[in-house]
Amino acid sequence: MRNLFFxxxxxxxxxxxxxxxxxxxxxxxxxxxxxxWIRISSLNNPQAPPTEYxxxxxxxxxxxxxxxxxxxxxxxxxLAEEMKSGTIELLATAPVRDCEIILSKFLAAFAFYCVxxxxxxxxxxxxRENAKPVRPDMGPILSGYMGLLxxxxxxxxxxxxxxxxxxxxMVAYISAAMAIxxxxxVFFLRNFIxxxxxxxxxxxxxxxxxxxxNFGRGVIDxxxxxxxxxxxxxxxxLSVRMLKWRKWRV
Amino acid sequence: MIxxxxxxxxxxxxxxxxxxxxxxxxxxxxGFLGPNGAxxxxxxxxxxxxxxxxxxxxxxxxxxxxxxxxAVRRNIGYLPESVPLYTDMRVSEYLGFRARxxxxxxxxARDRIGRVCEQCGILSVRxxxxxxxxxxxxxxxxxxxxxxxxxxxxxLDEPTSxxxxxxxxxxxxxxxxxxKEKTVVISTHILPEVEATCxxxxxxxxxxxxxxxxxxxxxxxxxxxxxLVVRGKGAPADEILAGxxxxxxxxxxxxxxxxxxxxxxxxxxxxxxxxxxxxxxGWVLTELSGGRNRLEEVxxxxxGFEIGKSARRRGDRAAGPGEEGx
Numbered sequence: 001m002r003n004l005f006f007x008x009x010x011x012x013x014x015x016x017x018x019x020x021x022x023x024x025x026x027x028x029x030x031x032x033x034x035x036x037w038i039r040i041s042s043l044n045n046p047q048a049p050p051t052e053y054x055x056x057x058x059x060x061x062x063x064x065x066x067x068x069x070x071x072x073x074x075x076x077x078x079l080a081e082e083m084k085s086g087t088i089e090l091l092a093t094a095p096v097r098d099c100e101i102i103l104s105k106f107l108a109a110f111a112f113y114c115v116x117x118x119x120x121x122x123x124x125x126x127x128r129e130n131a132k133p134v135r136p137d138m139g140p141i142l143s144g145y146m147g148l149l150x151x152x153x154x155x156x157x158x159x160x161x162x163x164x165x166x167x168x169x170m171v172a173y174i175s176a177a178m179a180i181x182x183x184x185x186v187f188f189l190r191n192f193i194x195x196x197x198x199x200x201x202x203x204x205x206x207x208x209x210x211x212x213x214n215f216g217r218g219v220i221d222x223x224x225x226x227x228x229x230x231x232x233x234x235x236x237x238l239s240v241r242m243l244k245w246r247k248w249r250v
Numbered sequence: 251m252i253x254x255x256x257x258x259x260x261x262x263x264x265x266x267x268x269x270x271x272x273x274x275x276x277x278x279x280x281g282f283l284g285p286n287g288a289x290x291x292x293x294x295x296x297x298x299x300x301x302x303x304x305x306x307x308x309x310x311x312x313x314x315x316x317x318x319x320x321a322v323r324r325n326i327g328y329l330p331e332s333v334p335l336y337t338d339m340r341v342s343e344y345l346g347f348r349a350r351x352x353x354x355x356x357x358x359a360r361d362r363i364g365r366v367c368e369q370c371g372i373l374s375v376r377x378x379x380x381x382x383x384x385x386x387x388x389x390x391x392x393x394x395x396x397x398x399x400x401x402x403x404x405x406l407d408e409p410t411s412x413x414x415x416x417x418x419x420x421x422x423x424x425x426x427x428x429x430k431e432k433t434v435v436i437s438t439h440i441l442p443e444v445e446a447t448c449x450x451x452x453x454x455x456x457x458x459x460x461x462x463x464x465x466x467x468x469x470x471x472x473x474x475x476x477x478l479v480v481r482g483k484g485a486p487a488d489e490i491l492a493g494x495x496x497x498x499x500x501x502x503x504x505x506x507x508x509x510x511x512x513x514x515x516x517x518x519x520x521x522x523x524x525x526x527x528x529x530x531x532g533w534v535l536t537e538l539s540g541g542r543n544r545l546e547e548v549x550x551x552x553x554g555f556e557i558g559k560s561a562r563r564r565g566d567r568a569a570g571p572g573e574e575g576x
Contacts, residue, residue, distance in 0.1 A: 006350045010336070017338045086334035090395070093298040093330075094351045095323040247301060 003096045007104035008111075011078075015112045024073050028066055028116055035061045036123045040130075054127060054136050056216040059144045062120075063212060064184065067148075067155055072176035074112055075159025076169045078105045079243065083167035092247060102160065102239045109156050117148060140218035147215025150228040151208050155180055157235035164242040183208060251276045251403060251433040252297070256306035259292050266292045268457040269306060276402075279429035281444030282437040284454040285553055290437040291331055293454070294405050297435075298328045311403060324353060327396035331407040331437075333389055337381030341372060341391055344380055345398055352399035359398075366394040371420060386417045393421070397428075404434045410443060422446045441545050451545070453552050460552035468548045478540040480524055481509035484533030493531065497523045509537065 015021045039057050042048050051057075079102075082088040091101055124141055159176040166172050187209040190200050204210060211224045252274040259267040267289040274280050284290050295301040297308055299319035307314055313321035336344055342363060349359035367373045370390040375383060380391060389412065396404055409425065410418045425447045428434055438444060444451050444465070451468055453461040461468055482490060487505065494503040494512055499520050503512040514520035521538060528535040 003351060006347060010339075010347050014336075014338060085337075086330060086332050087336060088334075089295070089300055089330045090328075090334055090348075093300050093323055093326070093328045094348070095320050095353060096351060097320070 003100050004104050004107075007091075007096065007100060008108050011105050011108035012111055015074075015108070018077070020073060020077070021112070024070055025116060028070050029119070031066045032058070032062050032120050032123070035065070036126075040127075052137075053140050053217060054131070055124065055141045055144055058123065059148065059216050060209065060212065063148065063151065063208070067152060068177060068180045068184070070116070071113070071152065071155040071180065072159050072162070072173045074109050074116075075156055075163050075176060076173040077163065078109060078160055079164040079239075080167050080169045080172045083246065084169075088243075088247070098243050099240050102164070102236055102243060106157060106160050106236055106239075109160065110153055113152050113156060114149070117145070117152075121145075137218070140216060143218045143220055144212075144216045146220065147212050147224075150215075150225060151212065154208075154228045154232050154235075157232040157239070161235050161239045161242060164239040164246065251278075252308065252310050252435070254293075254297070254306075254308040257293065257296060257303050257308055258305045259289075259296055259301060260304045265457050267296070267303075270454065270457070270459055271306075272452055272459060272462055274433055274435060276433055277429070277431065278450060279425065279434045279448045280436070281448035281451040282435055282454065283439065283441070283444060283451050283549060284437075284460075285439060288454045288553075289457040290439075290454060291407055294328075294407050294435070294437055298326055298405055299323055324399075325401050325403055327399065327401040327404045329392045329396045329404075329406045329409055331411070333392040335380045335388060335391060335395075338379070340377055340379055341367075341383070342376045344391070345394055348395050349398045354399060362398050362400060363394075366397045369397065369424065370394040385412045386414065389413060389417070389421070393424070402432055404428065404432055405437075406434065407437045408440075409436060409438075410440065418443075441549060445545055453549060455553040461548065465545065469545060476514055476540070478512050478514060478520060478524070479506065479509060479537065480512060480535070481537035482528055482533050482535045484528075485531070490533065493527050494524065497527060499523065511540075 035058050039054070042057075043051070043054060079088070082091065092098065124136075124138075127136055155176075158179050159172070162176040162179070163169075163172040165175075183206060186203050186207045190203055190207050190210070194200055194203070205227050211221075211227075214221045214224065252272075254270060254272050256269045256271055257267060258265060258269050270289075270293060282290055282293070292301065296303045297310065297315060299315050299322050302316065307316045309315075310322045311325035313325070315322050336347075339347065345363045345366070346359055349362055350356065354362060367376055370393050372387060372390050372394060375387055375391075380388065383391065389409070393406075393409065396406065406425070410421050413421060422443065425434060425436065429447070436443070436447060448465065450464050451461070452459060453468075480494065485493075487510075491503055491505065491510060494500060494510055497520065499515045500523075501513045501515065503510055505511075512520070512524075524538060525535060527533075
């Protein structure tokens with residue numbers, strides 16, 4: 001626990017020393033700001049149909065465009081950099097467990113992800129301020145953020161695993177982005193290609209757009225939460241195995 | 251302090267380290283010698299619990315590297331070969347992180363960092379960013395990291411590579427000083443380094459231990475007695491050889507390059523005897539030297555390197571096959 005804290009501290013601080021962090025921030029705010037602007041324009045259009053969930057559109061598009069490209073950028077350096085520079089040898093010969101290394105790195109990435117998401121709450125405040133006298137329902141918005149955190153955590157664990165699998169950050173980035181895009185494909189597969197109901201059912205837990213429908217509408221389904229936590233834990237476990245297996249290649 | 255038993259590591263079927271066994275006592279400074287690729291780094295990585303061994307084990311400071319790696323890691327300081335460091339941190343910040351990770355309280359960490367910075371000569375760069383430091387300073391930061399938790403056992407992998415002669419001397423002095431109270435294992439292929447800092451050497455070649463002993467034992471090559479080289483003329487070589495063999499106190503005499511090599515019980519008396527033999531029979535003594543085998547020769551011998559062979563090979567390349575022949 002103590003080690004976890006020191007490792008986390010160093011890892012989290014390292015984010016703010018890299019240019020990448022600021023590039024990622026800029027990119028995320030540009031994309032989410034644009035999506036928000038499109039959203040507001042459509043809300044202001046008198047011909048547009050009324051909506052119960054004004055932020056839902058923003059959440060879904062942020063998930064689709066923002067996170068696909070941003071999450072791999074957050075995680076790509078986690079272990080790949082340590083493998084490349086050899087610092088993994090220092091870390092793994094200090095009295096710390098491999099699982100503490102992986103978990104601290106994941107938590108640092110998750111904390112940085114929260115830091116990235118936090119300022120987007122301004123959009124919610126702007127919406128509240130400008131929608132007066134109507135007040136948007138905060139429930140679905142908060143549960144939407146919750147969905148972003150769980151799904152984001154799952155994506156971050158994918159990135160942790162890809163970063164543990166290579167010493168090349170670019171390979172880690174691309175393979176994580178590809179994995180996330182493949183997961184997005186599940187939505188298209190289920191809705192437009194697969195006809196068999198059986199397959200649709202099997203793939204359902206992996207269709208995070210479908211899962212997000214609930215989060216974005218204020219429904220907190222524990223099945224989804226358990227699913228994302230379990231998947232995250234599984235991927236982190238695989239990352240620990242990967243780290244053990246890869247040490248001899250350093 | 252360190253007891254290694256049948257330690258083996260295979261990489262895809264090939265044994266990088268093959269049933270290596272040795273032990274190192276408390277306060278010993280041991281040179282771990284071998285050509286590049288002999289398995290030195292792999293052995294150190296197993297002893298520092300970075301790599302698990304394929305078979306065999308080692309007990310370090312009372313803990314087993316396989317069953318209790320965390321306890322082993324608490325008792326060791328390790329300087330890896332390439333001196334990896336977090337280049338985005340400041341020196342003091344980096345050492346602080348490492349000290350806390352190794353279990354020091356924040357207060358103890360502060361004290362120790364001051365001490366090791368002084369010992370390693372990096373007080374002047376404490377607040378600099380590691381990535382901006384020169385190779386020599388980085389090496390010393392790595393050394394400070396290995397020392398920061400004041401471990402009883404140190405593993406140093408090529409501690410002087412890339413340093414200038416002054417820095418090399420500083421590091422050697424530091425190692426000698428540390429050797430007074432700590433057990434130190436230095437992996438290197440630089441022989442003068444071992445001669446300067448260690449009393450004992452373990453030579454490893456192709457994953458196996460080729461020689462293990464005190465430097466004096468190794469230099470004498472395991473053979474008894476001290477070595478003397480004799481060169482002279484005035485009689486057929488066989489006659490001189492027979493004369494040398496007949497001397498009192500000479501254990502053995504053989505022909506060597508351009509002369510003779512004898513092993514004696516006491517070199518002082520033997521020198522006199524040799525001189526008297528030559529002058530008594532009217533031969534000319536052109537050289538009487540020797541004493542010790544150089545460690546380099548021991549290294550060549552146990553790692554299967556033949557001087558003549560390699561010279562010829564080089565000659566082949568330069569002069570072409572037609573010129574060969576003696």
